[in-house]
Structure formats: C-alpha cells, structure tokens
Amino acid sequence: MSQKLVERLQREFGDEILAVASHRGDESVTVAPANLPKVLAHLKDAEGCEQLSDVVGVDYPDRDERFEVLYLLRSWRNKHRIQVRVPVAEDQPVPTVSGLYRSADWHEREVFDLFGVPFSGHPDLRRILCHHQFEGHALRKDYPIEQGQECTRPENLFTDADIARAAQRATNLVTRVGDAADEVHPSDLLTVNIGPSHPATHGALRAELLLDGETIIEARTEIGYIHRCFEKEAEDHTWAEVMPYTDRLNYCSAMLNNSIYASAVEKLIGIEATPRCQGIRVIVSELSRIIDHLVCVCANLVDIGALTNYWYLYNVRESIYESLEKLCGSRLTTNYARIGGMSHDLYPGFADEIRHKLGELDRGVTDVMKLVARNRIFLDRTSGVGAISQADALSWGYTGPCLRATGLAYDLRKEAPYWGYETYDFEIPTGTDGDTHDRIMVRMAEMVQSRSIVMQALDRLPSGPVDVDDARVILPPKAEVYGSIEGVMNQFKLIYEGIRVPAGEGYGFGEGANGELGFFCISDGTGHPYRMKVRPPCFPIFSSYAEMIQGGMIPDAIAVLGSLNIIAGELDR
Amino acid sequence: MAVDLESPSNYITTRLRQAVNWGRKYSLWPLPFGVACCAIEFMSTVSSYNDISRFGAELVRFSPRQSDLLIIAGTISYKQAPILKTIYEQMAEPKWVIAMGVCASSGGFYNNYSTLQGADRVIPVDMYVAGCPPTPENLLYSLTLIQERVEKEGLVPSSVRHAGRVQS
C-alpha cells in the first residue's frame, strides 16, 4: 500500500520528490523545505493521512545540509504510513505545518529546541523541553551530554500584552449585545499556576491560567520539568543499555515500554522474537496496561473527590506488583525485556497466581463501577467535560484511549498486529462523546479486555526457548563464557561494544497504555544508537490541553487533566 | 519524664523539648514533591496496604505552609530546581527533608545536561533513601529514622541546624 503511495506521490510531484527510500517496511520521500507544506497538504487531503504522528530531527554534522527533519504521517482510514524527509542546512528555516496539523506545533518546537532548526511562520517558536535560560541545542552532536546549565527562575508564560488581550476577551464574554460595556480590567484577571508542583498534575507539569472569577479565560502550559534526556542518553549508551531508561518513560507501565523498545530494535536488526517470547510480551504488556489504567482511573477519581475508589483499585495493583516483583526483582522499573528475548522466563506458578489476581481485579472493577456508573456527582463532574471531536482529536495527534473515547475504534493491536495480537479474541471499547466520562469508561472497559487477553495468553503460552538463537544479540550461556574462548569473546563484545545493529533506520511502534508508543531508531552500524526518537503518546495529547480547558472552570480542568493520563516521564523524556 | 498518679492533680513532669518533640515526631505532615517514578511508589506508601498512617504521617499536604516533612520523590531537573527551592523556603520551621530515590539524592543514572546532580545542591537534605525507586518499606524506614532525629532535636530552627550544609 505504502509502496503505491510513494509512486502516486512521484507521479503527482515529479522532480520535486528528490528521493525515495524504503527500509524494512518504512517508506519515505525526500522533499525540499519549500515544497514541504504542499506535499503534506496533498497527503492530508488526497491520501487521507489525518495524523502527523511525530516530527524527528536528526543531526549529521558532516553533511552540507546538516539537519534532517522527518515527518511521520499516518492514515487510519487507508491504513498506510509514510515519512517525509526534509534536509536543511544550519539556520535554514523550514516552513511550519502547524496550520495543517495541530500536533505539529509542539513537535516543531521540540526540534527547534533540541536542534536549533527554525520553523518559519510558527505561531509560538519557543523552547519546550530545556529551560528558557538554556543556551545551545542539546541534541546536536557537538553538545556534550554532561554540560548542565543552571536555571535561576521559572519563565513567565503571560506577558502584560497577553493579559490585556485576555481582559478584552473576558469583556466580550460578559457583555451582552446592546448593553453598555461591562469592562474587565487586566488587573481583574487573576493569574494562577497549576503546577509544576501541584497534587492534581501527578507529575511535573505546569499550566498557567488567567481567571475571571472561576472561569478560565486563557491557559498556557509548560512542560520539560523532568526532561531527563532519554534521547541523548540513548546515544551515549549501547542498544542494550537503553533498556532500563525505557522503564522510566511511562513508569506506570514499564514492561510495555521495554517490550516495544525491544521489538523496535529487533525490527531494525531483522530478527523476530520466538513464539514464547511473544506470548510473554503480550502477558506482561497487558498486565502493564491494566496497572496503568488502574493508576490513571484511581488518580482521576481521587481528583474529583471519589477517594474510596482509590482504595478498591490500588490494592489490586499492589497485588499484581507483587508478582511482577517476583518475576523481575523490581516493582516499577522492571527492565524485563531484552533485544531478542526476555531477561528470563516466567517463574513456575506464575500463571495460576496471575489468574487468581485477575479475579481480584474483577472485583475491584465491579465495585468501582457500582460506585460511579450511576453516581450523580460523578456524572455531573465528567459528562460533557473536556469533550473533543474525532476530527480534532486526530489532528492533535491523539491515539489510544483518548482517541477511542471519541468513538474511533483505532488500536494498533488490531490495525498493525504484532506479537500475534491478531490471534487473540478481544474487542476495542469506544466512547461516543470524547469527554472525561468516556475516557474513564473506555479505560475501565479496556481493563476487562486486557484481562481476557492475559487469560488467553496464559492458556496457550507456547513452550520452547524465550530468546532467539542468534549469537549477535543474545549473551552466551554462562557455561560457555567460563568454558570457551569464543564464549568469553562474545560476551565481552556484546557487553563492551554493544549489539551491532546494521546501519539503517526504522520506526518500531506498538499500542502503549496511552496510545501509540514509537521508537524511531537510526543506527550507523556501531553498538550505539546514532539517534533515538521516542514518540510518546501523551506529548501530542497534552499539547491540546490548554485549548481544551479554556472557557471552563478550574475543577473541570483538574478532572480533564486526570482523564488524559499525562505521565511526565514519557511527556518530557 | 516523671509521672505522678498518686496526687489528686495527676501530673507529668518532662522537659519542654521532649514534650514538643514527642508531638512532632508522631505528626509529621509530609509534602510529597512528586515529580517522577518515585512519586508512584510514594502513592503506594500511603495506600492502604503499606499505610503510612501507622507512623502518624498520613496527612499529606500539598501546601508547603502546612507541612514539615518535604519528600522529594523524583528527578530534579535544572528547570525544576528554583521551584524546589521556593517550596522549601515556604515551609515553616521546623522542617525536615527526605531525598527519596537515587535521582533526588545524586541525579541517579541521569548524568546529563538537564538533571540536577542531587537535590542537596539547592536545599539541605536530612535523609537519603537508596533505591530506584525505593520500595515503600524503604521509605517508611527512612521516616522512622527521621522520627528518631526529631526526637533528639533541640528547639532551634532548621536554618541554624542546616547552616552551611548546602553544597554547590
């Protein structure tokens, strides 16, 4: 399908397509910066690419055109993906596409922040992950990883001019046609910060609000408070050493990140995990999804005052954690997957234990549904609050439960199945209104589906080896390391030099707990990634938050935030 | 401490310091400065299974004005540092600080351009809890150690206790 898409593009744009490339299923076309908006507009309107999944910057200091900016596009309707590359020289601007895709706004800011590529026409080109006093561009190859820069004060998100404009808007809001103007003076507006340390943000985020009474006249958000440089750290480590860093992206569902990362690298190497390994990945990933949804729903309900539910659901999580701790020695930061396999097999008795615990989950979910499903306060607090339409959600780059809450049954486990998901029997729960209520309910329903997937996977987990039989990626057994010179050498090379991933690029993705989690990897043939870009599902989702809460009340803003499940580790990387 | 149950007016003699510290020790009000993965384990610590209220510290307060135990749970970035400092300064005396996890203690395995190499570069820290993340048991243990410390505390403000203890 994508192949033909590339041909159609070549027919449409002729010489303006400078090059086409294809590597392990990822198709791409190269265009000049000036032609970018035209090509993307065509892809969006004529080829149905509704979503800009990510924008990736890459630095090649030796090339004349030092940077490459990649646009990853996706169409759920036509089920195809394509990448558009734009080579640019230093300081050469790229026209913004934020008018076409709303998600482009933040993605472009990120490329600007980390690489210094300017985007002409961008409405608000500021740093996004690094702080405002930071100098230089951190992901350029010549920026030393350890060079920290101090920040002495937080940034003010509103200027006086912004406040004056907001006051004008507030005036228009309160004045009815024909009345004498009931003027709101700029000093009447109250500036309130939610975050970066606030109980409702569940992590380090910040939203600055301009309030007229309790109404939010304008909101702006700021992120980057726990930017931990995942991408730079990845370049500084071997492919295998990156694994523990993936734990800490979405720390509520570490095993999902582990497994998807491993799959992404396997795709680049061109190997496939064994059937047993795939089964284990499905089991631990679905358990992680359950845990992630539990934490999200619990916290969301606590935020709107339904504290009891927290006790009902959290204990289930605690009990699943016990099994995960037994499995890999840690509760949260699991580091369980390996490139080409898992760190070890399941322990004896794992299956029965999990079956029992999923029974507890059933009880927790039933109890909570009884408490909230027809609860007047809950319904009033969530129905119609923070609603977003399907078209907007796609344009903002929504994936996962938040997109499904708008009624679109889009799930990568069905759309582009991996690890044998096509052989499991499960449904994709959807909502109708795309509001806070639907987002919570979709998550509740997904837990039930995930539970069923785990049960099926436990019942038919294939026997056989967990790791692929490939000395290029898997450490030799200890007996060989101690008993033969080849074994020692192999172990030594894999540990010190890292797994040699063949040169090339690849985008590996899967359905994370919050949506599409992707790893765009570039290898130059050494043991270290040349570039690693994460596509975190909550990044584009959070970019829409400010607009979503404008015009509403503060308590609504809190309820909405919880239902979006913004995990700062993944958001800021 | 002496207790007199015989005389009609039943009285206890003690030192002011001891009486005050006894009260403080069992009513620490924590402020979780939860920024990353460690905050999730903090949530586990307060949930019913681990139940932090057994130690009298269940009144989690998100206002620095109302709390006396700052628990830094997570990675502190340079961007976050001035905020952490402000929050610490807003807390009333006496106050204690736990750096939960290796990130808050030393930057952990994030030795890079964005991560502050330990919260003690901006504010004084009383207790460092190992782990990435520390288990709830581990955090509770550090809480009991803080309690021991509170018990022995004089009635001097922490600014005096901490004088000269901020690195950098």
Ligand code: SF4
């Ligand atoms: S110490 Fe570990 S678990 Fe805690 S915030 Fe740091 S990386 Fe996360």
